Amino acid sequence: MTTRHAHAAARGASGPAARREAARQQALLRVLFAAQPAPAPLPELGVRQRDQRWSAGLAAYRGNGLEHAVAALRAQFPTVLAMLGEAPFDALCARYWYAYPPQQGDLARIGAEFPVCIAAQDELRPWPWLADSARLDRARWEVLFEAPSPLAVQDLQRLAECDSACLQLCLAPGTRLLETRWPVFRLWQLHQAPNIDGAALRAALRQPAAPLWIWRADMQAQCREISANEVDWLRALATGTRLDQALDAAAADFDVAAWLQAAVQHGWIDGVRAWPEASATSR
Amino acid sequence: MLIESTARAGIGLRQPHYREFRARRPAVGFVEVHSENFFNPHDAAAQVLAAVRAEYAVSLHGVGLALGSACGLDDEHLDRLTALVARTDPLRVSDHACFARASWAGRGTVHANDLLPVAFTRGSLAVFVANVQHVQERLRRPILVENLSAYLDFAERDFSEPGFFAELARRSGCGLLLDVNNLMVNALNAGADDAQAAVCAWLDELARRAPPDLVGEIHLAGHSRQHELVIDDHSCVVSAPVWSAYAHALRCFGPRPTLIEWDTSLPTLDVLLDEAAHAQDLLDAEAHARRAGNAMRATHAAAECAS
Amino acid sequence: MNKYQILSVAAASLIAAGGLAAVPAAHAASMEKCFGIATAGHNDCAGISGLHSCKGQATAYYIPGDFRVVPTGTCEKMGGVDMAQAKAIMNKTSKVVAFEAKVQAKANWQG
Structure with a gap:
């Protein structure tokens, strides 16, 4: 939105x-x-x-x-x-x-x-973490307004069979990447408890922050912390890069197979399209 | 006449009642929801509406078109409404005789998200006619426009309020969603000595100026006094004077689909159903009076309304 | 295998496993569940002037500046940092240690 x-x-x-x-x-x-x-x-x-x-x-x-x-x-x-x-x-x-x-x-x-x-x-x-906590709340709200992933077997077939220089992997609109310097996901988790524990909140604030990945699943928002490697990969995808270039942007030890499995399971992929036709519909 | 034998009472369906409504499937004539709350086609509320629509007639009552806005309509809002109407196939579509949008230096157009009062002038009428026609062309169906409760009004006027609606309907082809409680709220806030009589006079004037089928639906709700003003807060049962005025409206315009609206301090579903049952009793009584060949009474009543 | 080969093999094995067939079920909440998770809409046509409640009266006659935004919720439990430190943390990760010490001190003071 x-x-x-x-x-x-x-x-x-x-x-x-x-x-x-x-x-x-x-x-x-x-x-x-x-x-x-x-x-x-x-x-x-x-x-x-x-x-x-x-x-x-x-x-x-x-x-x-x-x-x-x-x-x-x-x-x-x-x-x-x-x-x-x-x-x-x-x-x-x-x-x-x-x-x-x-x-x-x-x-x-x-x-x-x-x-x-x-x-x-x-x-x-x-x-100072309030603004990013608001960004997380907002992202969780926004993804519910986006269409669920329509990924089809044909998309995976293109991925299995075509040259990566001819493909683009499009992220589903109901996904958000949130980079933050504060452990806002842990803070959010702690706020789900009926009685919020102040000591746990203060302990959480001493932990390092991680980037967050937010998506819609089953009409509700889901969120998890992700690695810097995954951020590089998602950023490349989000900018509409060609698939071979996105793969080059990802770190050498980034487990792209595990990511694909999770992406299919959770509906993170909108489609796998032929390049350059895909560029017209990239986000 | 078909409408007289089938006019039913319905209830506003609100989120705290979703599950109970689903479980009990009560016998109401229709349910009404606020259109904007179902604009998102991808959320759980959209699924709820689809499931309810499979078993009930649904009326879509908007709060955001802002039909009286002189700057025109928000095309994106109208797109969303058009899509909702297409997927819901509602019994009726309505919104309010208010404005909410106006241009705002540096911010394009601001939408107040409220039902703001309009002056009953020729300028307002021209604005409404153009906007209502545009909506009806997009939706490919006539809409109903609801009279407001207004906490401020304007000295300048070319029409009485009933005259304004009669003219709007004549020129645009829309109908009136007659909110009897709003009439009562306005009469009370105007300091009328006999608010019920003032409401009945309003109804009589409308009956004189417009055909009875102008009224496509009636709204009933509760109001409350808050300091200096009576507020249309839909927070309680329909008051006795409003029920009396409602009966008068039925005599003037015949039985019309009637909604019990409740938005603030939502009661149990049973309370809403009881209110709807009472409205249904009055609808049935009026239909019976007319059907049973009590022509004398009906004719007399119509003559009284139109005199 | 390079990353692209890994990706195409993974795609092929997902097809073979019929993983995608399960997807529609995984994403379509049951109708009954929708009745439970649907949230309330906030558009309505009732007047909630708030004139009847103290809180409402305050907001109805709200004058910016008359209201200070002083957190009373969990922010109070968490303590705060002063802005210089917050800025330092935002700008320079080497200052995180100092920040942590500050949070720790506050935690000890409050705990």
Whole structure:
């Protein structure tokens, strides 16, 4: 899920009456996403309500947007929620909501910039693994929106029979590589327990970090730590490299046979395509 | 008339009830879900909807099209809805008479993810007509547009609210999803002395201005008072005044498929089914009154509504 | 064998083992399981202004700057690092030892 430009419709109503409504709607949206609630309605809104009734109406909308966003972000970032606690998480959501107003009408798709927003919070600098924990939560969320692997026997046949200089091995869209300097996978695992053990968390933080591989399996997200060798190989595949070049990029002792077996079992491969036709569909 | 003998009550199907609903397979006329929550074709929720659809009529109720947005619709959103409609083959498709999108300097277009109020002006009407027609062309079917509960409204207006919907339907071919609870919330927040009478007056005006088949579905829900305002939070049982106004709506427009909506503080499935059963009783009573040749009553009621 | 030969042999043996035949079953969750794992959608048309609760009232009238984001969850249990150290760790792995000492000290202090 990438941020994209919303389509401003070229069609639709035009003319002065419709333009007037466009201006009114822009003004209301600005009021809703302003850092502070406006004490009185702007004249261009033409709102009937005044004083206390204006404040209550405005608060109903500002509160509703935010409460829905908080609920969506809580579902999407459970580890960050546990790390921060509910009230600080909600306050962070509010900062996020006003700093990054959503661009689509589906709350399941907000949150892409949440890790960046976390990294920008001065108050959170003493916990530098928070942003990467958010990236892991986000990756686990994103893979569920991607199609499962359609790998067929024909793909494996191409792999068995064709020259690697004529092939491309395409990773399934429901996979993510996350490189991090923090042991966020271990932290995530520890956060699955009903009573989270502080000593275990502190011990985990003393362990070295490893890159993470996240994928969708059986409609749920899976994750595991991977080696630097595997990262080289996956990076090469993810950039759409020709298969022979990807193999050259992998370390000499990288066990490509074991990787293929796991990849087929877990649905990491979208397909094995002929080069250069494959380049048109590479990720 | 077919619709009068078959109008059924349904319930909103929400995630905490999925398993119990699957296990019990209760006899409801239809289930309604929020379209956007099923936009992802690859997750477990999509499988749930497919399984439910195999046994029930499903109505898709959107919250994100933002049909009143003067900047136009989000094509990608409409693509996702079109795909969902194609794989679900729903009984009805609906969304709200709201806006949510507007252009935003430096960020393209922002979508508030809320049901924001529109002014009942000729400009708004032109926007709605264009957007509704565009949706209907893409979906190749008419849609229903729901009246809002609004916590702010606008001094400038060229139409009354019922007049706005009558005109929108006439010009775009869409129907109205009549939310009786929203009418009550608006009447209460407007400080009406007799909110129920205000709602009935609204219904009567609609009946005068539009054909009865304008109303394609009715929504019923609970609301709650929160400080200065009554909020349409779908958090409790349908209030007695809303049930009375609902009965009035049935007299005006005939039995119409009716949904019990509950989103906040979700109760047990049984509570929802009880509410739906009550709605079904009122639907059956109205259908019976009409079918049993109680022409006097029906004619009288229609005359009363339209007078 | 070079890596490509290894890969093609592995592919051939996966075909021979019928490994792929098992894949659709492995990836298709049973319908009943879907009813259990489907998550709640967050799009709905109910107003949750939050005006009724203290928390909601705070968010409805939220003013950035009035709310400090001070972790009360597991971050509190983990302790933190100061930014200079975090930066050093991010930039230079040789500083990891110093970081570990710092975390250890905090762990001892908190434990």
